[in-house]
Amino acid sequence: MPKVDITVEVCGMAGDGTIAAGGLVNEAMSLGGFSVLGFDSYPAEIRGFGRCVTRSRIGSNEIGALADETHILISLDDLQSRSRVPFLARDSAVLFDSKPDTLLEEEQSLAAVVEPGTALFGIPFTYLATAATGTSRGRNLAALGGFAALFGVQPEWFRRVITRKFQSKGEKVLEVNLKSFDAGFHYALEKFADRLRPSFAAANVVAGPEKVMLSGNQAIGQAALDAGLKLYFGYPITPATPIMEFLAKYLPAKGGRVVQMEDEIASVGAVLGAFYAGARAMTATSGPGFALMTELITHGVMAEIPAVILNAQRGGPSTGLPTKTEQSDLHAAVFGGPGDSSRIVIAPSNVAECYSFTVQSFQLAEKYQTPVIVLTDFYLDNRVENVVMPVASEKEKTDGNLYPDESLQGSYHRYLDTESGVSPRSLPGMEGFAYVATGLEHTERAQPDYTPEIHTKMTGKRHRKLQYALEDLPVPVEYSDGGQLDVGIIGWGSTFGSIQEAVNMARERGWKVAALKITSIFPYHEKEIRSFMTKCREILITELNYEGQLANLIGHLHRKEVVRLNQVTGVPFSPSAIFSKIEALLQAGVS
Amino acid sequence: MKTAATSLAEQIRHIKEAKKFDIRSGALPTWCPGCGYFGIHQGLNACIQELGLAHHEVVTVSGIGCAGRYPFFTSNYGLHTVHGRTLPVAQGVKLANPDLTVYAVGGDGDGLAIGGGHFPHAARRNVNINYLMFDNSIYGLTKGQPSPSSPVGMKSKASPFGTLDKPLNATLMALTYGASFVARLFAGDPKGITEALIEGTQHEGFAFFHIYSTCLTFDKAYKTWAHLKQWVHPIPEDHDPADLRRAFDLVLGDDFSTGIIYRRE
Numbered sequence: 001m002p003k004v005d006i007t008v009e010v011c012g013m014a015g016d017g018t019i020a021a022g023g024l025v026n027e028a029m030s031l032g033g034f035s036v037l038g039f040d041s042y043p044a045e046i047r048g049f050g051r052c053v054t055r056s057r058i059g060s061n062e063i064g065a066l067a068d069e070t071h072i073l074i075s076l077d078d079l080q081s082r083s084r085v086p087f088l089a090r091d092s093a094v095l096f097d098s099k100p101d102t103l104l105e106e107e108q109s110l111a112a113v114v115e116p117g118t119a120l121f122g123i124p125f126t127y128l129a130t131a132a133t134g135t136s137r138g139r140n141l142a143a144l145g146g147f148a149a150l151f152g153v154q155p156e157w158f159r160r161v162i163t164r165k166f167q168s169k170g171e172k173v174l175e176v177n178l179k180s181f182d183a184g185f186h187y188a189l190e191k192f193a194d195r196l197r198p199s200f201a202a203a204n205v206v207a208g209p210e211k212v213m214l215s216g217n218q219a220i221g222q223a224a225l226d227a228g229l230k231l232y233f234g235y236p237i238t239p240a241t242p243i244m245e246f247l248a249k250y251l252p253a254k255g256g257r258v259v260q261m262e263d264e265i266a267s268v269g270a271v272l273g274a275f276y277a278g279a280r281a282m283t284a285t286s287g288p289g290f291a292l293m294t295e296l297i298t299h300g301v302m303a304e305i306p307a308v309i310l311n312a313q314r315g316g317p318s319t320g321l322p323t324k325t326e327q328s329d330l331h332a333a334v335f336g337g338p339g340d341s342s343r344i345v346i347a348p349s350n351v352a353e354c355y356s357f358t359v360q361s362f363q364l365a366e367k368y369q370t371p372v373i374v375l376t377d378f379y380l381d382n383r384v385e386n387v388v389m390p391v392a393s394e395k396e397k398t399d400g401n402l403y404p405d406e407s408l409q410g411s412y413h414r415y416l417d418t419e420s421g422v423s424p425r426s427l428p429g430m431e432g433f434a435y436v437a438t439g440l441e442h443t444e445r446a447q448p449d450y451t452p453e454i455h456t457k458m459t460g461k462r463h464r465k466l467q468y469a470l471e472d473l474p475v476p477v478e479y480s481d482g483g484q485l486d487v488g489i490i491g492w493g494s495t496f497g498s499i500q501e502a503v504n505m506a507r508e509r510g511w512k513v514a515a516l517k518i519t520s521i522f523p524y525h526e527k528e529i530r531s532f533m534t535k536c537r538e539i540l541i542t543e544l545n546y547e548g549q550l551a552n553l554i555g556h557l558h559r560k561e562v563v564r565l566n567q568v569t570g571v572p573f574s575p576s577a578i579f580s581k582i583e584a585l586l587q588a589g590v591s
Numbered sequence: 592m593k594t595a596a597t598s599l600a601e602q603i604r605h606i607k608e609a610k611k612f613d614i615r616s617g618a619l620p621t622w623c624p625g626c627g628y629f630g631i632h633q634g635l636n637a638c639i640q641e642l643g644l645a646h647h648e649v650v651t652v653s654g655i656g657c658a659g660r661y662p663f664f665t666s667n668y669g670l671h672t673v674h675g676r677t678l679p680v681a682q683g684v685k686l687a688n689p690d691l692t693v694y695a696v697g698g699d700g701d702g703l704a705i706g707g708g709h710f711p712h713a714a715r716r717n718v719n720i721n722y723l724m725f726d727n728s729i730y731g732l733t734k735g736q737p738s739p740s741s742p743v744g745m746k747s748k749a750s751p752f753g754t755l756d757k758p759l760n761a762t763l764m765a766l767t768y769g770a771s772f773v774a775r776l777f778a779g780d781p782k783g784i785t786e787a788l789i790e791g792t793q794h795e796g797f798a799f800f801h802i803y804s805t806c807l808t809f810d811k812a813y814k815t816w817a818h819l820k821q822w823v824h825p826i827p828e829d830h831d832p833a834d835l836r837r838a839f840d841l842v843l844g845d846d847f848s849t850g851i852i853y854r855r856e
Contacts, residue, residue: 273684
């Protein structure tokens, strides 16, 4: 069975239905049993100008990242699509509107700028849709019909996802879309009968258990719902806003509430208040909002109040690059704020982990009575993957709180200095256990106290908890065949998918290369990381920031200087960039 | 609720019953002797006794400043937060467990300066919490800098040539922000505080208590006991707190009338 690994792009102007078309490609291919990873990019400006591009990587095997090159480009607007030509692979195919509304000068058409050898398929999207339905609105669907016919996609997959998407919008809308699709399909099937490239059909992929297309943000929202979230407090910020919007829609039906606050400080303040009173609450933000939250996060650390805070990283500093991806808030997440205030920071690397880590974060926060920060990034939040709908187990959802024993009524030490540093925590409403949670340094009985003995003891207690938390935190994941290695790559977050792809490329050449995924950023699993490092001649730490923030944190665990690969282009790592670095390291080692 | 104590025996029983709800903790308040905040403490204590609210069902949320220390002097649950964030945290507590009675307390610096951005939103959101602003027009804990409610021309170490900024009027702000219960009170009148707190605590929605106080350590010239006692007076008998226009008229025409200024059911 031939392996399929094809990247499809849809490109158009805002208003062309580009994002909708890309979404349908993802859904249809997922329905057909392929692995799908999709990512849309569109202008930061809300006004209807600018280029929209959707990229979908479709494979018969598991997919970790977007690919560098595009194999099929569906152009809904030639002027916009010209910018995508440099990304086309050799032998790629381009579908374009051969009879658009406004004719372009010959040298402006896409056909004029593609490399020789590119297969061009001119299909009159606008004309076909209009002829079939009386309106040109379905021209993006006509384009999808052409795509399905040319590349061996069963039209039934598309018809089903089109029906699912449009049936709620009325009979008429659904009909326009289905008929436009069919018009494009039949036209291409006949017109290009001798040039068909049925790559997808040839893969003979068998659809497994039903999968859903989920973005990182949707997975996070669903996880919060499943974990029994009661209150969400938030403030609009790209790229975290979709989480608030998702919960605003679904949380009320579960008896919860979404409150849009006046700023991020208020959001995290209300989260702390809610957890203090015993309810599961969360907030999600991005770098600038996270910076505002830091004082209250350290309050959670000091007063030992649980909190769940999601930081969907974007490019920084300051307002930075609001719609671009970066991993440059690691230092802020782990150490940001006054004093010795490190806290739990976990970082999912794919959509499935977005779900499971978010579910886990509530229990961790309760159990260790400290803020838990879930660190994602723009690329992870906004990309879609097809996954089997994740489900949280009862155990994962269980209340993580440790309540005081009834016998202690009246002689309660809220901040009892136990072996693990975790002290039983009462909730308002429990009789005989009233105390004042305070951000001042305090005694075990929660009385303010600034003596050297108390600050030394209580700082130790708060940090000891984190070491105990390690046993519950997601462990590093080794992507390796075992044995001694020339290069070991360490990465975190969405970057890890690109690392995996690069490792695959290296292994195909017989090189001894492996990777380690760090999922708990702080505290981190020192023993496991060291044991991986010991097996490697060189350690390469790859991340989307300038300062090498993970390398700064764990690089000292290696016996020699770690090699860093950093990128601040605002876009994800291409696997081949990492591959080139591996190659360079190996060559340096040989000479 | 208030009970009419007719006989001596009933009065004694009433006092004993109320003692159970005495919120004064063993901790000695850090406030200076003679501070107006003792009067507020007394006023709130009497309110809680009167309403018979159990210690464990009351949460006092505070920020930073002399007023911020208040939770330590009570035997309720308390949440002593960071500077200026009293209101969002208090709303989180109340939304998480509506059975709790929540008092947010803070000073004029905490609520009008650093935390000023939360005040309008707490008012318009109308979550059922009670907000007591201890307004002594000065930063006492940092030793006497001018606050947002200090008079123009106030001299201090931080303003040796006098301040230029006009003072904020917290009562007027609360009315403007749409607070559904607004009372202006005086720390020298604990009984008045108790009466307003009893009403405000039972009010369904955001209740604001603007309480004039004094800082006798750092303010020797403006809001002194002597001046406040001279200035403060009850609102007119015929004032109708249901009438927002009249509430505005009252507050715009008179900075020192005290009582329940506005309430909307």
